[in-house]
Amino acid sequence: MLLWSRRSRLTVLAVFAVVVLVVFIAPLATVVLAGLAGSWTGPLPSGLGLGRFGEALSGENLASLSVSLQTAFLAGGLALLLGTWAAIGAREVPEWLRRVTDAVFHLPIAVPSVAIGLGLLIAFNSRPLLLGGTRWIVILAHFVLVLAFAFSSVSAALDRLNPAYRQAAESLGAGSARVLFGVTLPLLLPALGAAAGLAIALSMGELGATIMVYPATWKTLPVTIFGLTDRGQAFQAAASTTVLLLVTLIALIALGRIRGRAALR
């Protein structure tokens, strides 16, 4: 509707296709191909095979994948719970307190994750809040970072929610607990599914705060991947990154299904 002649349209679309291919598709494809490649000295990789994926799914790499998944589900689940609680709770309070809550919950988005990691390292390294050197400081770091996104997406969904459903239930005499569990939360379910998917994806890829706080016994997959590239094992790093991408996508799709099913109701 902007370009009316066929030729100019095709030109613009060709430029668009090249840009999308070079900027977005090529990096993703390269990482997957490098993970499959035996070596890559020419324009194209050679010796394609699944050997590196076997390596990526065994030993230390598999342990890191498991650590990442446990961290993501635990931190993401807790963040979703608390973020939803705060987002719903912030509806009913006076305006000034709602603004304060909004600002405080968004703080971890605004500051660099490395600074959050440094803060947790300093603040939780002495009694009575001794978490340093345990897995819990990693989980706490992921919880803090993901909480901001959970709060923000649930708040946005609440803004879009039609208040008439809630008001109808209230006018029919439903108590506030019944309204919450019978009306508001079911209506929020698609947004909660999307928020959970985002939380898990972000937690799986988190590097900045983790690298500041992780103990040797609780290495997440991105930290292990950084170790691999640091030792010059770029191909193995690419294979592990591909595994990370696949697991993230599976989690996103699985949680997307929740959304699809909720939409059917």
Added chain:
Amino acid sequence: MTAVLDRPTAPADSRPPRPRRPIRPILWLLPPLLIVLVVAVYPLIRVSLESTRGSGGFLGLDTWASVLGSQSFQSALWRTIAIAVTSTIGCLILGTFLAIVLAFVPFPGSAVVGRVIDTILALPSFLITLAFTFLYGTAGAVNALIGAVTGSTSPVLNFLYTPAGVIAAEITFFTPFVIRPLLAAFSLLPRQQLDVAASLGASPLRVLRSVILPEAWPALMAGGSLVLLLTLNEFGIVLFTGAKGVITLPVLIYTRGIVTFDLPGAAVIATVQVVLSLSLYIAYRVLFSRVTRGRQGTE
């Protein structure tokens, strides 16, 4: 006079009754709020306190003086700002082009492209740097291709371990953050306006300049300031690039704090970075609320 003013103008019980008891909702909000204060705000306060711990463990500003005066901090600060500003400009140009095509030059499969671009938002940023080493590294695919065509043995592309490599990676990774608000703004634009402008003889560039871009301006500003914030804070891309010449403030916090274990020094850099990021974030929020309020006003 004061006595008259102080006297209550009406008996207390004739005030309009408050619609709700405000205390119970506040009590309900308190637990999550307290948890966030402990796990997010308190650590940042500890960082700024740690930065005032001078040599010998006493209160003092000598750590500040030595860090702020150091060559490594100053060059990292300017490099961080230069990389962030350049990347943001790149993201705005690329994002505007892609969003305009996605919104106004429909083609089969545009929804799929939109979803691919959306997926990038959820991926880890270091992925891009890793891909770039295979693509554009000195021993990478593109150099090998150029070498095979021209027959030269020395690599032609050698920008990966310079700020230009970091900027290229950041433009790739952060452009979706510009595209999304732009698409949202374009979807509010009535299609008839474009058709009318075109039917009156305006060229596509003129339609773009005088119909589309004025509408997109607030979204462009909001997306741009978000990208500026994210590029200032970016860590993974710079860490994986790993070259001496590209160290930015977040990576300097990491090397100071973890590699050389100088916590007060790292805390000084972190405090500077937090102040920088927070002021930008506040500006973004003000801008964003103005954009949404403006949109509500026109509806």
